[in-house]
Amino acid sequence: MASQGGVTAQQYEESVVIEGVKHIVAVASGKGGVGKSTVTVNLALAMAAEGYRVGILDADIHGPSQAQMLGVPEGVRPQQAGENKFKPLESHGVQAMSMAFMVDTREPMVWRGPMVAGAFQQLLTQTAWQDVDVLFIDMPPGTGDIQLTLAQKVPVDGAVIVTTPQDIALLDARKGIEMFRKVNVPVLGVVENMSLHVCSQCGHAEPIFGEGGGERIAAEYDARVLGRLPLTLSIREQADSGRPTVIAEPEGEVTGTFRDMARQIAEQLGEQPEGGGPSISFSD
Numbered sequence: 001m002a003s004q005g006g007v008t009a010q011q012y013e014e015s016v017v018i019e020g021v022k023h024i025v026a027v028a029s030g031k032g033g034v035g036k037s038t039v040t041v042n043l044a045l046a047m048a049a050e051g052y053r054v055g056i057l058d059a060d061i062h063g064p065s066q067a068q069m070l071g072v073p074e075g076v077r078p079q080q081a082g083e084n085k086f087k088p089l090e091s092h093g094v095q096a097m098s099m100a101f102m103v104d105t106r107e108p109m110v111w112r113g114p115m116v117a118g119a120f121q122q123l124l125t126q127t128a129w130q131d132v133d134v135l136f137i138d139m140p141p142g143t144g145d146i147q148l149t150l151a152q153k154v155p156v157d158g159a160v161i162v163t164t165p166q167d168i169a170l171l172d173a174r175k176g177i178e179m180f181r182k183v184n185v186p187v188l189g190v191v192e193n194m195s196l197h198v199c200s201q202c203g204h205a206e207p208i209f210g211e212g213g214g215e216r217i218a219a220e221y222d223a224r225v226l227g228r229l230p231l232t233l234s235i236r237e238q239a240d241s242g243r244p245t246v247i248a249e250p251e252g253e254v255t256g257t258f259r260d261m262a263r264q265i266a267e268q269l270g271e272q273p274e275g276g277g278p279s280i281s282f283s284d
């Protein structure tokens, strides 16, 4: 069961209960293309490696990318569970649901706001999650319908904000943080992505998107920086090929950073893995 954290009493009355899920963490960014989906999938896989049962809900209705990042081939559809639910698909040991599992992603989706919000709510309420400890929601960028529906109706326990270090991304990240604050969803931390470019040829490291941005924004909002990730060819290639870095390089430095971030999130959610195996389940 979700712990129903974060929403006000009034919102709670209208909020949906998501069965089979204990905690919900929204991964958001104000700006597109900062690596939110890449961070979500790796964070989720790192959390699973830490011994939790994990789910990913791809809330990007227009441009879902989790299917590709999880290596789920085009055309694979979820099975029905009971009258009106779908079983999430499983990949690399995590449960996942995405609009990409329901429609042909090669066709553009020309939907208006209320339809998008409706589709999102359906994904949320009609997925038969199996004893998930932490459900990560990969939010679409911005502060539109989906974000508002989520913030108002879903008992989100906390938000993770992904940003790159340069000013324009930070400006948008601020909007994201403020939106979650307004609806009393705690910000669990900021992930600074692409904070240093490491050349795959010579190993030279250069801060092409600036330095220290995540830290500034975290200090301003009294939040913590969960971690910093480099801009590397391998992070992109691995995510695009369906074997994200945490799977492709389980002993690598980047994986270490993701696992450290996962531990900090678990700690803030008040969770502890029992025994450390990936198939451990928790009871309230």
Ligand SMILES: Nc1ncnc2c1ncn2[C@@H]1O[C@H](COP(=O)(O)OP(=O)(O)OP(=O)(O)O)[C@@H](O)[C@H]1O
Pocket: 029, 031, 032, 033, 034, 035, 036, 037, 038, 039, 060, 063, 065, 140, 141, 193, 194, 229, 230, 231, 232, 233, 235, 236, 237, 239, 240
């Ligand atoms: N640290 C990184 N190093 C190298 N490439 C990265 C890194 N983070 C993300 N990318 C790449 O940048 C591109 C955009 O990343 P991603 O799709 O995760 O961003 P997003 O913020 O979720 O985008 P959108 O706004 O479309 O939802 C992808 O091709 C991804 O592989």
